[in-house]
Amino acid sequence: MGASQTHSEHKFQDLVDKTGFSLEQIINLHKRFKQLSGNEDTISRENLDSIPALATNPIRKQIIEAFFDKRNQRQDEVGSFHEIGFEQFLMVMSHFRPPTLKTTEEEREVMRREKLRFLFNMHDTDSDGTITLDEYRKVVEELLSKSGAIGLEAAKAIADAAMLEVASTNVPHMEPDEFYEGITFEHFEQILKGLEMESRMHIRFLDVNTTTMHCGK
Amino acid sequence: MAELLGSSSVRSGRASFCLRVVGFVLLLVFAAAASASRDISNGTSKEPNPAREEDPHHRSNTTHHKKAFPVLSFNYEHVRTPFEISLWILLALLMKLGFHIIPRLSHVVPESCLLIFVGLLVGGIIKAIGEKPPILDSTLFFLYLLPPIILDAGYFLPIRPFTENLGTILVFAVVGTLWNAFFIGGMMYAVCQIEGTGLGGVDLLSCLLFGAIISAVDPVAVLAMFEEIHINELLHILVFGESLLNDAVTVVLYHLFEEFAHIGTVTVADAFLGVVCFFVVSLGGILVGAIYGILGAFTSRFTSHTRVIEPLFVFLYSYMAYLSAEVFHLSGIMSLIACGVMMRPYVEANISHKSYTTIKYFLKMWSSVSETLIFIFLGVSTVAGPHSWNWTFVVLTVILCFVSRMLGVVGLTYIINKFRIVKLTKKEQFIVAYGGLRGAIAFSLGFLLTNDKMKDMFLTAIITVIFFTVFVQGMTIKPLVDLLAVKKKKESKRSINEEIHTQFLDHLLTGIEDVCGHYGHHHWKDKLNRFNKAYVKKWLIAGERSTEPQLISFYNKLEMKQAIMLVESGSAAKLPSTLSSVSMQNIQPRAQPRGRIIPRISKGREEEIRKLLRANLQKTRQRLRSYSRHDLMIDPFEDNMSEVRFRKQRVEMERRMSHYLTVPANRQEAPPVRKVRFESDHQVYLADDGDSRAVSGRRATQPNLSSPDAVSLLDESSQRANQRSPDPPRRGPELQESQEEQDQLKLSRCLSDPGPNKDGDEDSSFIS
Numbered sequence: 001m002g003a004s005q006t007h008s009e010h011k012f013q014d015l016v017d018k019t020g021f022s023l024e025q026i027i028n029l030h031k032r033f034k035q036l037s038g039n040e041d042t043i044s045r046e047n048l049d050s051i052p053a054l055a056t057n058p059i060r061k062q063i064i065e066a067f068f069d070k071r072n073q074r075q076d077e078v079g080s081f082h083e084i085g086f087e088q089f090l091m092v093m094s095h096f097r098p099p100t101l102k103t104t105e106e107e108r109e110v111m112r113r114e115k116l117r118f119l120f121n122m123h124d125t126d127s128d129g130t131i132t133l134d135e136y137r138k139v140v141e142e143l144l145s146k147s148g149a150i151g152l153e154a155a156k157a158i159a160d161a162a163m164l165e166v167a168s169t170n171v172p173h174m175e176p177d178e179f180y181e182g183i184t185f186e187h188f189e190q191i192l193k194g195l196e197m198e199s200r201m202h203i204r205f206l207d208v209n210t211t212t213m214h215c216g217k
Numbered sequence: 218m219a220e221l222l223g224s225s226s227v228r229s230g231r232a233s234f235c236l237r238v239v240g241f242v243l244l245l246v247f248a249a250a251a252s253a254s255r256d257i258s259n260g261t262s263k264e265p266n267p268a269r270e271e272d273p274h275h276r277s278n279t280t281h282h283k284k285a286f287p288v289l290s291f292n293y294e295h296v297r298t299p300f301e302i303s304l305w306i307l308l309a310l311l312m313k314l315g316f317h318i319i320p321r322l323s324h325v326v327p328e329s330c331l332l333i334f335v336g337l338l339v340g341g342i343i344k345a346i347g348e349k350p351p352i353l354d355s356t357l358f359f360l361y362l363l364p365p366i367i368l369d370a371g372y373f374l375p376i377r378p379f380t381e382n383l384g385t386i387l388v389f390a391v392v393g394t395l396w397n398a399f400f401i402g403g404m405m406y407a408v409c410q411i412e413g414t415g416l417g418g419v420d421l422l423s424c425l426l427f428g429a430i431i432s433a434v435d436p437v438a439v440l441a442m443f444e445e446i447h448i449n450e451l452l453h454i455l456v457f458g459e460s461l462l463n464d465a466v467t468v469v470l471y472h473l474f475e476e477f478a479h480i481g482t483v484t485v486a487d488a489f490l491g492v493v494c495f496f497v498v499s500l501g502g503i504l505v506g507a508i509y510g511i512l513g514a515f516t517s518r519f520t521s522h523t524r525v526i527e528p529l530f531v532f533l534y535s536y537m538a539y540l541s542a543e544v545f546h547l548s549g550i551m552s553l554i555a556c557g558v559m560m561r562p563y564v565e566a567n568i569s570h571k572s573y574t575t576i577k578y579f580l581k582m583w584s585s586v587s588e589t590l591i592f593i594f595l596g597v598s599t600v601a602g603p604h605s606w607n608w609t610f611v612v613l614t615v616i617l618c619f620v621s622r623m624l625g626v627v628g629l630t631y632i633i634n635k636f637r638i639v640k641l642t643k644k645e646q647f648i649v650a651y652g653g654l655r656g657a658i659a660f661s662l663g664f665l666l667t668n669d670k671m672k673d674m675f676l677t678a679i680i681t682v683i684f685f686t687v688f689v690q691g692m693t694i695k696p697l698v699d700l701l702a703v704k705k706k707k708e709s710k711r712s713i714n715e716e717i718h719t720q721f722l723d724h725l726l727t728g729i730e731d732v733c734g735h736y737g738h739h740h741w742k743d744k745l746n747r748f749n750k751a752y753v754k755k756w757l758i759a760g761e762r763s764t765e766p767q768l769i770s771f772y773n774k775l776e777m778k779q780a781i782m783l784v785e786s787g788s789a790a791k792l793p794s795t796l797s798s799v800s801m802q803n804i805q806p807r808a809q810p811r812g813r814i815i816p817r818i819s820k821g822r823e824e825e826i827r828k829l830l831r832a833n834l835q836k837t838r839q840r841l842r843s844y845s846r847h848d849l850m851i852d853p854f855e856d857n858m859s860e861v862r863f864r865k866q867r868v869e870m871e872r873r874m875s876h877y878l879t880v881p882a883n884r885q886e887a888p889p890v891r892k893v894r895f896e897s898d899h900q901v902y903l904a905d906d907g908d909s910r911a912v913s914g915r916r917a918t919q920p921n922l923s924s925p926d927a928v929s930l931l932d933e934s935s936q937r938a939n940q941r942s943p944d945p946p947r948r949g950p951e952l953q954e955s956q957e958e959q960d961q962l963k964l965s966r967c968l969s970d971p972g973p974n975k976d977g978d979e980d981s982s983f984i985s
Contacts, residue, residue, distance in 0.1 A: 036734075204735075
């Protein structure tokens with residue numbers, strides 16, 4: 001057990017450098033990974049699907065899909081995996097790290113862009129680099145999916161209004177014959193500037209060495 | 218330009234000078250009246266005199282019937298109390314008005330300082346006349362002046378940042394205040410023991426009592442100051458939340474030490490009871506507030522027929538919550554906050570738009586008046602009250618307050634940062650520490666002390682600390698904020714994209730937390746939201762609104778606001794925010810899905826459209842007669858081909874509309890038949906226009922859209938008109954009803970008598 005432990009610690013050290021998590025956080029996440037995968041080395045979509053707490057989440061499909069999206073691995077690939085290993089799992093999780101006291105302004109900018117990129121990828125399901133009206137409509141529909149018929153009808157109107165807003169803010173003077181293809185990443189950044197993503201899109205990762213938690217399985 | 222400015226400033230200077238003169242005159246009148254009234258009331262010896270005077274009068278009346286009927290008589294006693302109160306309030310508000318006329322004063326000096334200064338002046342004048350100036354009576358303060366401010370703060374408390382930072386706020390409020398109280402009390406006692414100060418008579422418990430009074434950060438002062446510096450949300454909620462929540466600690470400590478100051482000793486059991494008391498006071502207060510809040514929300518569910526009294530329910534339930542908590546010596550402030558927070562989401566879903574505006578403005582108005590009065594009274598009381606100045610005590614208090622606040626904040630932040638995800642930087646810590654102002658609550662609590670020996674000295678010290686924090690810290694915090702480049706509040710309004718993504722983020726983070734496997738902040742928030750939606754909303758919100766998801770209600774509100782803005786801006790030719798030529802057709806893909814398009818057109822374009830149509834109507838008057846309502850209605854029942862054609866024409870129509878506006882040519886290329894239909898489309902569309910914006914949001918919530926979408930808009934508007942009556946009145950029913958009436962009038966007018974001039978006139982009057 002000793003040898004494998006140092007081997008895994010060595011591997012974890014690489015991951016610390018790559019993803020920015022601390023060693024304790026990686027160990028905790030690794031435990032969770034093992035729990036989710038049933039002690040295998042990879043996780044498939046079904047593993048994530050079976051988390052009971054996710055059942056009530058209106059956007060769970062998108063969330064699960066995001067784990068398997070190659071674009072979130074920061075390696076400029078497109079497409080999706082069938083299964084992911086621990087490293088890919090960590091890469092996706094690293095998008096949710098909070099800024100620390102030592103993060104400089106530029107690093108914050110980079111962080112913000114990364115998080116916005118993650119969100120963008122979640123919306124842009126066909127990986128063409130823009131969020132079209134249909135894709136945006138889907139997003140809103142999913143958000144309102146738990147509200148029955150009222151939600152679905154309103155979703156279209158809301159998505160249309162939102163799209164109009166993006167277009168008006170970013171391209172204020174469009175000729176009537178021009179067609180606004182879709183929200184590009186720059187426009188997306190522009191429209192969500194006010195939300196300060198780097199201070200909002202994060203969760204708490206446990207550093208302390210806790211025993212496995214029994215929630216979720 | 219410069220002369221204009223110069224003359225305007227001279228004019229404003231003169232205006233403010235006039236105001237000052239008026240103010241002074243009022244002051245003197247009031248002072249004279251006050252003194253006259255006091256003479257009358259104070260002199261008991263005087264009272265029988267009038268009586269005796271009257272008796273011979275009476276007797277003389279019965280004998281002589283010759284007394285002339287008094288045409289003009291003076292009876293001030295009758296209206297004295299309301300007169301004085303009104304005069305005070307009027308004076309306070311005139312002063313406030315005056316400050317804002319003087320151009321640069323309000324930028325340099327915060328309003329609270331100016332008001333205290335005015336109070337000093339008024340107190341000085343009254344004293345100079347020889348009368349006893351009124352003192353900030355504690356009953357008056359706690360029962361009448363403080364609740365409006367707290368209710369205003371609590372009702373409009375931004376819930377999201379508050380709950381996100383609740384842990385930090387609680388630590389600052391509870392532990393911070395305790396630290397302040399004991400540190401100041403202990404150090405004061407230590408210094409008092411030193412021989413040379415002459416303060417030997419002050420025992421430990423009195424010192425601790427004093428420390429308890431002076432330690433609490435005051436919400437009134439914090440509000441007054443932070444309002445002017447527009448600091449970012451996080452810092453604002455930290456300091457403000459702390460000032461609200463430390464009330465429980467203050468109440469407990471105050472009562473504890475006051476009790477024991479009489480007895481003289483404290484045992485461990487008493488300390489333990491004190492801790493228990495703290496929990497009872499705070500949780501009890503919150504519970505009382507929550508109960509009243511739910512009652513208020515429940516009541517508002519049934520007010521759909523009596524809209525006028527809706528705001529009163531909000532105010533009265535909240536005030537009752539405050540008073541009920543005060544009955545049991547629970548924390549009234551926390552009760553009030555809990556009531557407001559609890560009530561707000563449900564009440565806002567139930568009440569009309571006008572009631573919402575009423576509540577907002579009444580709360581702002583009352584809290585503004587209260588704040589002004591409090592500061593003026595502080596100034597007056599300073600002049601009035603018996604003072605006992607002891608250099609050591611006072612200076613020491615000021616220094617200790619400042620030092621203990623700094624130490625407390627820094628020390629606590631060090632601990633808190635271990636638990637916070639987004640840590641507090643040094644700059645933010647400094648602002649939090651510097652923003653810890655003391656105010657009228659400390660003064661009133663000090664005033665309630667019964668011990669005469671120490672009371673004067675304590676009061677003097679308290680007043681000095683208040684002056685120091687309000688004047689020095691209040692005046693310097695704005696330049697400091699600028700100097701340290703602290704983040705300011707972002708000014709932009711919430712857009713629909715931000716709202717969508719806020720909700721999206723909530724769900725995303727909850728999901729990621731679930732994948733990670735631990736129950737964090739988001740998980741519990743999500744659970745609470747689901748509980749709220751499943752059970753609570755059904756009980757507390759009337760009708761269909763109870764199942765309306767938040768995104769939809771946000772969108773409806775936004776639409777409503779834009780509709781109202783559009784109607785109000787009317788002829789002012791000021792277009793709302795986006796001056797863009799982007800319309801729906803720029804976004805819609807060529808092959809349209811079955812969605813209903815609700816294009817939003819700015820007022821300028823409307824003008825153009827109407828002009829164009831007026832011009833074209835003259836040519837096609839005859840044609841229109843042949844197309845009656847019947848014809849248009851047959852369309853949707855025909856096969857899909859005509860539907861597609863119709864839709865295509867609508868797309869064409871929209872493209873044409875925008876084309877006409879960007880290319881100011883007056884040519885009409887369309888063949889007559891299509892043109893006519895095009896015109897009648899326009900006609901119908903116009904009639905719909907004003908209506909569509911007001912109800913587009915509502916339309917979205919009505920699930921009657923199974924009928925084919927490309928229908929005559931006539932059909933829809935008539936459907937909607939029919940549907941509106943059974944619906945419970947929503948916000949702004951008046952707006953929609955008036956537009957609906959106009960709508961229907963226009964419809965009938967359009968179809969029966971399409972005279973261009975009449976229509977033209979109607980249209981232009983409608984726009985203006």
